Amino acid sequence: xxxxxxxxxxxxxxxxxxxxxxxxxxxxxxxxxxxxxxxxxxxxxxxxxxxxxxxxxxxxxxxxxxxxxxxxxxxxxxxxxxxxxxxxxxxxxxxxxxxxxxxxxx
Amino acid sequence: xxxxxxxxxxxxxxxxxxxxxxxxxxxxxxxxxxxxxxxxxxxxxxxxxxxxxxxxxxxxxxxxxxxxxxxxxxxxxxxxxxxxxxxxxxxxxxxxxxxxxxxxxxxxxxxxxxxxxxxxxxxxxxxxxxxxxxxxxxxxxxxxxxxxxxxxxxxxxxxxxxxxxxxxxxxxxxxxxxxxxxxxxxxxxxxxxxxxxxxxxxxxxxxxxxxxxxxxxxxxxxxxxxxxxxxxxxxxxxxxxxxxxxxxxxxxxxxxxxxxxxxxxxxxxxxxxxxxxxxxxxxxxxxxxxxxxxxxxxxxxxxxxxxxxxxxxxxxx
Amino acid sequence: xxxxxxxxxxxxxxxxxxxxxxxxxxxxxxxxxxxxxxxxxxxxxxxxxxxxxxxxxxxxxxxxxxxxxxxxxxxxxxxxxxxxxxxxxxxxxxxxxxxxxxxxxxxxxxxxxxxxxxxxxxxxxxxxxxxxxxxxxxxxxxxxxxxxxxxxxxxxxxxxxxxxxxxxxxxxxxxxxxxxxxxxxxxxxxxxxxxxxxxxxxxxxxxxxxxxxxxxxxxxxxxxxxxxxxxxxxxxxxxxxxxxxxxxxxxxxxxxxxxxxxxxxxxxxxxxxxxxxxxxxxxxxxxxxx
Numbered sequence: 105x106x107x108x109x110x111x112x113x114x115x116x117x118x119x120x121x122x123x124x125x126x127x128x129x130x131x132x133x134x135x136x137x138x139x140x141x142x143x144x145x146x147x148x149x150x151x152x153x154x155x156x157x158x159x160x161x162x163x164x165x166x167x168x169x170x171x172x173x174x175x176x177x178x179x180x181x182x183x184x185x186x187x188x189x190x191x192x193x194x195x196x197x198x199x200x201x202x203x204x205x206x207x208x209x210x
Numbered sequence: 211x212x213x214x215x216x217x218x219x220x221x222x223x224x225x226x227x228x229x230x231x232x233x234x235x236x237x238x239x240x241x242x243x244x245x246x247x248x249x250x251x252x253x254x255x256x257x258x259x260x261x262x263x264x265x266x267x268x269x270x271x272x273x274x275x276x277x278x279x280x281x282x283x284x285x286x287x288x289x290x291x292x293x294x295x296x297x298x299x300x301x302x303x304x305x306x307x308x309x310x311x312x313x314x315x316x317x318x319x320x321x322x323x324x325x326x327x328x329x330x331x332x333x334x335x336x337x338x339x340x341x342x343x344x345x346x347x348x349x350x351x352x353x354x355x356x357x358x359x360x361x362x363x364x365x366x367x368x369x370x371x372x373x374x375x376x377x378x379x380x381x382x383x384x385x386x387x388x389x390x391x392x393x394x395x396x397x398x399x400x401x402x403x404x405x406x407x408x409x410x411x412x413x414x415x416x417x418x419x420x421x422x423x424x425x426x427x428x429x430x431x432x433x434x435x436x437x438x439x440x441x442x443x444x445x446x447x448x449x450x451x452x453x454x455x456x457x458x459x460x461x462x463x464x465x466x467x468x469x470x471x472x473x474x475x476x477x478x479x480x481x482x483x484x485x486x487x488x489x490x491x492x493x494x495x496x497x498x499x500x501x502x503x504x505x506x507x508x509x510x511x512x513x514x515x516x517x518x519x520x521x522x523x524x525x526x527x
Numbered sequence: 528x529x530x531x532x533x534x535x536x537x538x539x540x541x542x543x544x545x546x547x548x549x550x551x552x553x554x555x556x557x558x559x560x561x562x563x564x565x566x567x568x569x570x571x572x573x574x575x576x577x578x579x580x581x582x583x584x585x586x587x588x589x590x591x592x593x594x595x596x597x598x599x600x601x602x603x604x605x606x607x608x609x610x611x612x613x614x615x616x617x618x619x620x621x622x623x624x625x626x627x628x629x630x631x632x633x634x635x636x637x638x639x640x641x642x643x644x645x646x647x648x649x650x651x652x653x654x655x656x657x658x659x660x661x662x663x664x665x666x667x668x669x670x671x672x673x674x675x676x677x678x679x680x681x682x683x684x685x686x687x688x689x690x691x692x693x694x695x696x697x698x699x700x701x702x703x704x705x706x707x708x709x710x711x712x713x714x715x716x717x718x719x720x721x722x723x724x725x726x727x728x729x730x731x732x733x734x735x736x737x738x739x740x741x742x743x744x745x746x747x748x749x750x751x752x753x754x755x756x757x758x759x760x761x762x763x764x765x766x767x768x769x770x771x772x773x774x775x776x777x778x779x780x781x782x783x784x785x786x787x788x789x790x791x792x793x794x795x796x797x798x799x800x801x802x803x804x805x806x807x808x809x810x811x812x813x814x815x816x817x
Contacts, residue, residue: 107256133264133288135415140246140264170257186251188261198370230538241812245807250801258719266801272809272816281817296735300798303786304805311806312817325816340683341719344735345709347795349683350748353691353782358658360664381684384657387608402653402684403643411596411643428648439651457622471651472658478608482564485604488650489593496649 109155110162119148119179120141123210129202138192139202142182150178156187168192172199214238218449222373225285225448227269229256230334233448234282234371234455235273242271244304250297254344263289266297270305274525275456277327279312281305284334287376293341294382299351305331306358306368313365325462331362332369332455333389338404339380352381359388362474367391367466369458371451372398372440377429379404391469392439393454394431395446396516400439401429423512432511432519436500438526441469445516503527531756532704533637534679535600537569537584537775540635544676544760545573545582555581555616565605566591567598570613575633575764581617583610585689587611587679596644600680602688607655614662618669620719626670626774631767636690637679656688663692667781672770674763676753677740683709691748692815693771694780697762698740700752707749708738733796748790 122143130138152169169183176199183199190198214237217229225233226305243379245270246264255262267289272281283302295300297377312329320327340348361366370386370393372378378386386392393402405428418424425432434440434445442458444450458466458506471477493499497508504524505511511523533540541550552571553562560570566589573582587600597603602610614632621629642652667673675693677686685709690696699705715736716723730737734745743749753762773780779787791794 106259107262126247128264131286131288132261136288138246138263140249155256157261158355184249184264186262186264223750241808241815243808244801248804250797250804253797254733257729257733258721258736260719270805272812273768274816297797297801300786300801301805303798304802307802308809309806311809312813315817334678342710342715342736345683345715346737346742346746346748347735347768347789347798349687349709350691350743350746350782350785350789350795352687353748354786356660356687357664357782360661360668363665376781378781379696381687383653384660384684384687387651387653387657388661400653401648401651402641402656403648407643408645408648412645417645428645431805434651437651439632439654472654473661475612475619478611478658478662481651481658482605482608484650486564487606488604488646493646493649499649 107157108159110156111145111166112152112166112169113149114173115149116173116177116179118177120177122178122181122206124206127202127206127209130206131188132188134188135191135194137185137187137195139198140184141202144180144182146180148179150181150183151166152183152185153201154185154187158187158189162208163169165194172196176203178203218447218452220448221446222395222448222451223375223446227284227334227336228403230269230448231282231284234332234334234452235275235280239274240271241273242268242269244301250296252297252344254295258343260290260343263389266295266440268298268301269291270301275330275459278459279329280332281309281329282332282334285336287336287374290341292337292376294337294339294348295341295344296351298341299348299354302333303351303354303358306362309362309366326341328463329366330369330459331366332371332420334371334374335378335382335386336374336376337378337380337382338376339382349381352385355385356388359385367463369393369455372400373446387439387472390466391441391458393442393444393451394434395444396431397446398431399426399429400434424495427512432523433496436503436523436525439471443516443520461471530609533699533756534676534704535587535637535735537586537635537637540678540759541569541573541582541584543756544633544635544763545575545580546577549574555613556620557623558616558620560613560616561609565603565609567600567602567607568606570609575760576643580631580632580633581613582635583613585637587637594644594646596641596647597642599643600638601640602685604639604647604650604652604655607659607688611659611662614666617671618666619760621671627771629669629671631672632666633763634673634675634690634693636675636677636686638685638689639669639680639682640685642687656684659688660692667692667694670774672767673775674766674770676759676763677705677707678708683707691782695750695766696748697751697753698743698749700754701739701741706738707740707743711738745792746794747785747787747792
């Protein structure tokens with residue numbers, strides 16, 4: 105089964121600019137993922153692109169990512185994820201960590 | 211990224227490939243090359259349904275150790291076991307090509323300063339060798355590594371640093387053997403054939419791959435240190451590896467060339483004599499070899515701390 | 528036409544390739560190579576069309592009584608060091624000769640692996656195979672023409688050991704049951720959980736994982752497929768001449784050249800891109816380092 109690509113676009117209620125130009129974090133281990141944030145003027149939106157071997161969880165991804173956008177308020181950023189069977193809990197945690205690292209770096 | 215002191219104090223064994231890479235060079239000098247931003251993912255994994263990584267499982271870049279430009283390639287064992295595919299392999303080759311470029315530049319512009327500015331390549335091994343999903347390309351990349359290592363002789367040193375979970379096995383086991391200097395922590399493992407294959411070839415009575423202590427004694431750092439297959443055994447911190455590289459560079463290239471175990475006819479004769487010794491001794495266990503080299507209580511050598519081991523272990527003369 | 532399979536016939540292959548009666552086993556020039564070790568490695572000097580060459584071949588019929596896992600063409604510690612000594616002996620004897628006068632080295636390849644035993648791991652089989660590869664690379668860089676011919680099996684690390692450091696690599700075509708791979712497709716299927724049929728379908732467009740000399744050809748790992756047994760000898764002679772011409776002209780040969788060939792043949796399309804990305808990014812920061 106080939107890898108599949110999922111894309112989503114969300115917009116936060118209280119948008120905040122992403123703190124750095126780009127941020128990479130994580131390792132694509134089993135049950136884990138990496139994420140890359142790249143700043144771009146998207147009219148306040150956030151674009152997600154997920155590359156994953158897992159199929160049939162489009163809805164779960166959508167919910168997890170939307171929640172992250174709402175809670176963090178990030179905007180105008182592309183988010184690329186290479187996933188290798190990370191659970192929704194791990195996905196949320198990795199995204200929050202990466203954002204925290206970005207804030208620290210800024 | 212944690213601050214510098216934290217990074218240098220961190221366990222090498224626990225560290226990610228990127229932490230190991232950054233920590234091998236001096237503070238603030240690291241530049242990643244062909245990093246995640248380049249998104250050089252494997253073109254071969256998607257069709258086989260295998261997850262991809264933006265750096266293809268190896269962190270490559272450059273930093274300084276003193277005045278020495280040091281090109282680092284650090285493998286990530288969590289990503290497909292650190293295995294070598296097309297892009298992963300090309301990035302390691304790239305580190306060698308850049309070291310050559312820098313060497314040539316120094317020799318052209320300031321040959322008097324070669325000793326203090328001599329470049330180096332450092333490979334942090336964490337791999338079983340060829341990546342099955344793109345095995346043919348991975349195999350051909352190994353041939354390029356060996357070619358590059360031979361090409362580095364007489365120009366700049368190549369370091370193998372080994373001390374992560376996966377160890378250095380398969381083809382990368384002989385790539386490591388071909389380098390100039392091998393530095394390991396106590397968790398490091400280096401070999402060619404994995405324990406399961408040895409068991410399959412020889413039978414469980416001769417080699418039980420489930421016996422972790424036996425597996426460690428056969429390929430582990432302490433055995434390699436006694437055999438002089440590892441030049442240095444250091445504490446398990448990133449800083450200890452970094453410091454060791456700096457100290458070795460300070461010894462000068464003539465001293466470094468003497469650290470090799472293979473690479474000329476004299477060394478081949480020395481190793482051939484060891485192969486003959488293996489027939490004579492017919493060791494059931496590495497401990498038999500440790501005893502042969504004068505270690506009276508070989509079973510103790512894996513029970514003590516690294517510092518105690520370094521103080522007491524007798525090595526192959 | 529009946530196809531004559533060459534697997535297990537390394538010694539026969541030497542006779543078919545070199546001038547009749549010219550092979551002197553365990554001699555390089557007037558230096559003897561230890562004859563009592565590494566029976567799986569057949570080494571010596573011969574002539575091809577009257578010109579002296581050094582030959583290193585596998586003898587898959589030999590059994591190394593002292594190393595229980597070394598038989599069937601397996602390269603053990605003794606075999607690898609014997610092969611390395613042969614290369615160094617040639618290298619030293621020809622050190623002062625120019626390219627074209629240095630003896631060519633012919634590698635006849637039929638090996639399923641490196642010694643996979645306990646003794647080997649304890650004493651370091653990785654050093655033995657590494658030592659031979661470094662010797663070959665040194666001889667190649669010094670100007671000797673090294674041509675390998677896969678007549679049977681060239682499996683994974685053993686092909687790296689004995690073959691892939693050559694200037695140019697030939698293989699008998701798949702009709703001769705020539706095997707070049709890291710793992711057979713059945714094992715890849717088991718590990719990736721993809722049907723063999725599907726894998727075979729995929730390998731039509733991407734040669735990167737499938738087993739067989741034709742796939743290595745497309746990746747640049749094999750220069751030429753030899754279609755007939757009778758062609759082995761002229762093909763080797765032709766490639767020796769070609770390698771020497773390339774060396775005299777300063778053109779690349781060996782593993783890095785095979786990398787370029789892999790791109791030319793459409794097999795390895797990202798290798799150069801990754802290298803160039805590193806070079807371009809380094810150029811921007813070079814001032815900080817030198």
